[in-house]
Amino acid sequence: MNIIVCIKQVPDAASVKWDREKGTLIRDGVKSVINPFDYNAIEAALQVRDELGGTVTAVTMGPPQAEEAIREAISLGVDQGVVVSDRAFAGADTLATTYTLSKAIEKLGGADLVFCGKQAIDGDTAQVGPGLSVRLGIPCVTCIGDMEVLEGGKGLRVKRMNEFGYDLVEVEFPALFTTIASLNTPRVPSLKGKMRAKKAKIPVWTAEDIGADPDRIGLKGSPTQVASTYIPTFEARKEMLEGSPEEQVEALVERLKGAGIL
Amino acid sequence: MSVNYFLTEEQQMIVELCRQIAEEKIVPVRAELDRNEEFPWEIMKDLAQADLFGLYIPEEYGGLGGGTFENCLAVEQLAWGCIGVTTTFAASALGGYPILLFGSKEQKERYLPDVAAGKKLVAFGLTEAGAGSDAAAIKTTAVDAGDHWVINGTKQWITNGGEAEIYTIIAMTDKHKGARGASAFILEKGDEGFSFGKKEKKMGLRASSTRELIFNECRIPKDRLLGRRGQGFIVAMRTLDLARPGIGAIGVGLAQAALDESVKYAKERVQFGQPIISFQAIQHMLADMATEIEASRALVYAVARTIDGGVKNFSKLSAMSKLFPTDVAMKVTTDAVQVLGGYGYMQEYPVEKMMRDAKILQIYEGTNQIQKNVIAQALNKEYAAK
Numbered sequence: 001m002n003i004i005v006c007i008k009q010v011p012d013a014a015s016v017k018w019d020r021e022k023g024t025l026i027r028d029g030v031k032s033v034i035n036p037f038d039y040n041a042i043e044a045a046l047q048v049r050d051e052l053g054g055t056v057t058a059v060t061m062g063p064p065q066a067e068e069a070i071r072e073a074i075s076l077g078v079d080q081g082v083v084v085s086d087r088a089f090a091g092a093d094t095l096a097t098t099y100t101l102s103k104a105i106e107k108l109g110g111a112d113l114v115f116c117g118k119q120a121i122d123g124d125t126a127q128v129g130p131g132l133s134v135r136l137g138i139p140c141v142t143c144i145g146d147m148e149v150l151e152g153g154k155g156l157r158v159k160r161m162n163e164f165g166y167d168l169v170e171v172e173f174p175a176l177f178t179t180i181a182s183l184n185t186p187r188v189p190s191l192k193g194k195m196r197a198k199k200a201k202i203p204v205w206t207a208e209d210i211g212a213d214p215d216r217i218g219l220k221g222s223p224t225q226v227a228s229t230y231i232p233t234f235e236a237r238k239e240m241l242e243g244s245p246e247e248q249v250e251a252l253v254e255r256l257k258g259a260g261i262l
Numbered sequence: 263m264s265v266n267y268f269l270t271e272e273q274q275m276i277v278e279l280c281r282q283i284a285e286e287k288i289v290p291v292r293a294e295l296d297r298n299e300e301f302p303w304e305i306m307k308d309l310a311q312a313d314l315f316g317l318y319i320p321e322e323y324g325g326l327g328g329g330t331f332e333n334c335l336a337v338e339q340l341a342w343g344c345i346g347v348t349t350t351f352a353a354s355a356l357g358g359y360p361i362l363l364f365g366s367k368e369q370k371e372r373y374l375p376d377v378a379a380g381k382k383l384v385a386f387g388l389t390e391a392g393a394g395s396d397a398a399a400i401k402t403t404a405v406d407a408g409d410h411w412v413i414n415g416t417k418q419w420i421t422n423g424g425e426a427e428i429y430t431i432i433a434m435t436d437k438h439k440g441a442r443g444a445s446a447f448i449l450e451k452g453d454e455g456f457s458f459g460k461k462e463k464k465m466g467l468r469a470s471s472t473r474e475l476i477f478n479e480c481r482i483p484k485d486r487l488l489g490r491r492g493q494g495f496i497v498a499m500r501t502l503d504l505a506r507p508g509i510g511a512i513g514v515g516l517a518q519a520a521l522d523e524s525v526k527y528a529k530e531r532v533q534f535g536q537p538i539i540s541f542q543a544i545q546h547m548l549a550d551m552a553t554e555i556e557a558s559r560a561l562v563y564a565v566a567r568t569i570d571g572g573v574k575n576f577s578k579l580s581a582m583s584k585l586f587p588t589d590v591a592m593k594v595t596t597d598a599v600q601v602l603g604g605y606g607y608m609q610e611y612p613v614e615k616m617m618r619d620a621k622i623l624q625i626y627e628g629t630n631q632i633q634k635n636v637i638a639q640a641l642n643k644e645y646a647a648k
């Protein structure tokens with residue numbers, strides 16, 4: 001069983017600051033961490049492997065230092081990992097990203113099962129999981145909040161969480177699932193895992209290594225262009241009402257009516 | 263700037279991992295475990311998955327082959343989170359040491375892999391109602407009945423009692439031989455005639471289970487004798503010698519947590535128009551706390567490394583490494599409550615629990631008075647030899 005988890009290194013939300021002038025994140029000196037939802041994806045992959053056997057491979061597209069994310073995944077129990085990294089990947093939108101990831105997975109020999117976090121907390125698109133499933137030509141269930149292996153290990157029975165409750169979905173492998181926090185409690189690393197992670201050789205694959213079409217990766221392969229980013233401003237307004245209590249109540253009712261609340 | 267203790271990469275990993283577990287898994291639930299006197303099974307599973315139960319067990323039995331020092335590093339960080347949880351973990355090592363030190367090859371193969379994997383917890387049973395500091399006064403007996411042993415008696419205040427699967431206990435086999443008349447045995451939960459009695463309600467350490475072990479015509483196979491007949495108190499003393507630096511390390515971790523809370527609070531709390539850390543009375547208290555903690559840590563680490571380096575008789579050193587840091591932990595946690603004032607006395611803040619918990623460190627695994635006896639006896643001997 002070939003299980004793949006796609007993970008992304010993101011800036012640590014707790015230590016991130018905004019450059020108010022430029023409207024961008026200040027990334028200098030900010031710690032990079034694994035995207036929170038991806039921990040649930042890793043845990044899900046490990047649980048399926050522990051039950052059905054096979055190998056779990058973590059894949060990340062990012063700068064060379066994304067290797068740290070792969071090492072952390074290995075310390076948690078993932079068998080191996082690969083960093084897909086090339087200057088030519090820079091500026092990729094979700095279309096280019098899913099193409100790149102699918103080529104890497106192809107090079108890994110394809111997948112019986114793929115887990116992705118629901119979304120990355122930096123881009124927040126939630127498109128990479130579903131997009132990747134299309135590239136791979138396999139079914140996809142998003143936002144799973146519960147899962148169990150089907151009888152005979154043929155697939156998974158999952159709860160797809162939505163605003164009203166959940167859909168119970170049974171899917172046979174191969175399939176892709178995106179995970180949310182309530183799916184599981186991610187395990188802590190193990191000492192043996194940490195030692196293995198320290199020693200592990202993490203391959204770095206370039207665009208050429210995965211046989212990617214140069215026109216479909218990075219900025220070039222990305223129809224989505226960010227026009228500008230800005231920080232939304234929130235304004236709190238206050239007004240003191242004057243007069244006797246009766247007058248104040250009257251004035252308040254007027255204003256509530258004016259605001260369409262009454 | 264912190265002291266450089268020149269940890270190896272592996273030792274650094276142990277520290278990081280245990281700190282992560284303390285922060286992510288222990289701190290969020292410690293108040294609730296304390297309030298409900300709840301046994302921390304979930305956290306034990308985390309510790310097992312993290313390979314920590316195998317820290318001190320040789321690789322051939324599925325462990326990591328670490329020593330006393332590695333164990334101290336681990337419990338120090340866990341204790342920073344909660345010493346009730348940490349005691350549960352550490353007591354399993356206390357129960358495991360006798361098997362490791364005195365077990366036959368068969369006994370080690372039979373028990374240690376499950377202990378290392380964290381599948382089974384262990385407990386150590388020496389104390390009885392009439393035998394605390396005076397361990398030689400134990401009344402539990404084990405009688406050789408041909409093809410099996412028959413055990414009768416009651417052990418009291420046994421950490422992990424009822425929760426552990428494996429018990430190493432000391433019983434009298436030849437009363438008339440006095441201190442040479444005791445032997446060590448391995449008991450298993452479910453052995454005929456072995457049951458559990460009263461579960462204690464405690465001032466602190468409430469996540470840890472403290473319970474009676476009751477042996478009523480308890481029959482166990484011959485091969486459960488641990489070490490030689492008559493070696494029981496040697497088993498107990500060697501075990502406690504090896505475990506005591508760990509108690510010191512728990513003291514260091516607890517005291518560090520109390521200091522961390524104190525400094526944080528002192529910087530935030532404003533009285534008379536200024537943060538209370540600007541008052542010299544508070545500053546000096548914090549300075550004493552920090553200095554005594556570092557001295558404790560240095561002592562524990564040095565003793566643990568000395569033991570791992572291979573020395574024969576280290577009772578004195580191990581007693582020192584328990585005595586000093588646990589007295590410091592009591593003082594530091596008491597001062598932490600003082601720094602936080604009335605808030606420190608409230609359950610909404612963590613330091614009142616730390617103070618309640620700290621007291622046990624001066625009592626169990628030999629009271630601090632007994633540690634002084636051990637140290638003084640060793641001095642007496644050392645100077646006689648000169």
Ligand SMILES: Cc1cc2nc3c(=O)[nH]c(=O)nc-3n(C[C@H](O)[C@H](O)[C@H](O)COP(=O)(O)OP(=O)(O)OC[C@H]3O[C@@H](n4cnc5c(N)ncnc54)[C@H](O)[C@@H]3O)c2cc1C
Nearest residue numbers: 386387388389394395419420421472625626627628629631
């Ligand atoms: C929470 C908890 C968990 C425990 N877990 C375990 C366990 O897992 N396994 C186990 O076997 N035991 C365990 N114990 C028992 C513990 O080790 C004993 O409580 C301890 O050894 C002291 O014995 P005692 O309580 O009977 O005190 P006592 O021996 O009655 O001592 C009372 C006081 O007299 C002092 N004193 C006694 N003799 C001397 C002396 N010769 N010189 C100077 N002062 C002296 C003591 O220092 C103490 O201050 C546990 C106890 C507690 C409270």
